Each structure stands twice: as structure tokens, then as C-alpha cells.
Amino acid sequence: MDQNLDLSEDPATSEAPPQVDNLDALESEAIHIFREVAGEFDRPVILFSGGKDSTVLLHLALKAFRPAPVPFPLLHVDTGHNFEEVLRFRDELVSRHDLRLVVARVQDWIDDGRLTERPDGTRNPLQTQPLLEAIEQNRFDAVFGGGRRDEERARAKERVFSLRDSFGQWDPRRQRPELWNLYNGKHRAGEHMRVFPLSNWTELDVWRYIQREKIELASLYYAHRREVFERDGMWLTSGPWGGPREGEEVVEKTVRYRTVGDGSCTGAVESEAYTVDDVIAEVAASHLTERGATRADDRMSEAAMEDRKREGYF
Known part of the structure; x- marks a missing residue:
């Protein structure tokens, strides 16, 4: 080795490595996931309720494919018990960005007898069947959701790519490892993948991103x-x-x-x-x-x- 070789850096001329902000890293990861799905699946869809997480999800999708339009539709499972402010916001956002919105209405399933109203009046648990039938009818093979691991213990177990069987069911034993952020989208006919680009975000991350990006809610x-x-x-x-x-x-x-x-x-x-x-x-x-x-x-x-x-x- 050359004893005269000076491996030290001159502080006056060396450039400091670029600092990656936490929000930049989270945004980059989410955009990568959107593009990965767009290249790997035939008929993706974004679950969109008009809530803050799905609004951030849509904002990231718009960024991921700009200046092209978002290459897949939105799907809202409408319980019929939504807040009017949220439905108005949802429709304004869809119109502003010229998006296609698919709505599966729980009320339709109740009206034709496929579902029965619960005694307590709560319809959140009734969303599952309309969701699964909408996925099957539209042949969606990848379904983006705004779930985050910090929300709830069951969601903490989720992979970013969450495999669902032909009945739409989740089996934790069939989930794949995601070492080095490598995502396995392989699935059989009739199966589909739930995809969670916000998995590693926290509620505070979401709000700081809303602040930085000036996202309307x-x-x-x-x-x-x-x-x-x-x-x-x-x-x-x-x-x-x-x-x-x-x-x-x-x-x-x-x-x-x-x-x-x-x-x-x-x-x-x-x-x-x-x-x-x-x-x-x-x-x-x-x-x-x-x-x-x-x-x-x-x-x-x-x-x-x-x-x-x-x-x-x-």
C-alpha cells in the first residue's frame, strides 16, 4: 500500500452526505410500492373512504405516476352511515383529479337480503361481503389500503404485500417474508393481494406529511x-x-x-x-x-x- 496515500478528506472541499428526511424516506418507500404493484399486477385498485389515510394514499399515487394519470380506479365500500362532510369531500376529490370511483353500497346488500341489519345498528362489520364481491366482480388482483401497523395489534402483523386466498381471507401462516423490501406478488387465479404503502407510517407521520404537502382533508x-x-x-x-x-x-x-x-x-x-x-x-x-x-x-x-x-x- 502506498504510504504516501492520504485517505483523509479535506473538510474544506469534501461534501457532506445528503441528509434524508424521515418523511422523504417514507414517501419514497410508498411511491416505490405503488410503482412495483403497477408493474406486477393487472388490475389494482385503491380503497378510498375520504379519510385522512386514504387521502394521503391518493396523494402518493398521484405523485408516483405524475404527469400521467393514476392508472387504476378507487373503490369505496359505503356503509350508508358515512358523514356527509366526508362523502362531499370524496366526490370533490374524484372530480378534481378525473378519477374513476367504484362504490359498493352496503345498503344494496341489505335491500336484497344478502345482508341483515345488526341489532346495534353498526354497519362496519357488514362491509366485508360487499368488499369481497366488488373485488371479485371487477377482477381486482391488488387492493391498496391505508392501514398502518401502529393502529392496532392485528394490523401490526401485516406484511406490505398481504396475500388473500380465493375467499378473500387472511391467513398469517401464508404471509411471505419481505427482507430488504423485496415484495413477492405471486398469487394463484382467484387470489389477490392487499397492499399497504403506509405500513411503516405513524399517525404523527401522516399529519406531518399532510402539513408538508398541504393536503386538503x-x-x-x-x-x-x-x-x-x-x-x-x-x-x-x-x-x-x-x-x-x-x-x-x-x-x-x-x-x-x-x-x-x-x-x-x-x-x-x-x-x-x-x-x-x-x-x-x-x-x-x-x-x-x-x-x-x-x-x-x-x-x-x-x-x-x-x-x-x-x-x-x-
């Missing part, structure tokens, strides 16, 4: 005045799903929603977070995930989410 994610009543420690609002019950007093409070879904089981939280900055500060100080704090359907049992996933739920 449905208005109910920010503090507003609303008539609510308390049930099981959550603030619910009345609507076509019913309520309040006898003894449940309606009061007006300043609230916001951390997550949106079926109005019968999605609660609001008292909040003065009127801006994105306010929400970020609030989320950073919270010790509960948004589902744990505001989703009654996840409180039915310790394994409620995992049971529904095995049946074909999101």
Missing part, C-alpha cells in the same frame, strides 16, 4: 362545534344510524374526529385543534391510537379486528 378532522352524546366513553353524533338512546343527553361541544368511518361507532374527541399545527401538537401528546380512542367496533373483543381480517376485512 375533510373538514371534520379539525375542531368544530357539533351536537354529541356520550356512550361507552366516546362522543357520538346522531344520524341515520340512530341515537341517542334513552338517558343519553345531547350536548354541544367543540370536537374533531381522529378517524372517520361508520357514524354509529366512530366517536369524536373534545379538541381545540383548528389547524394542522394544532392537530400535530395534540397527536404528539396522545397516548392512544386513533382507533383505540374513537372506534367502538374495535372494542367488541380483544381479537375483533383480527377476526374480521380473517374473514376478508380490510
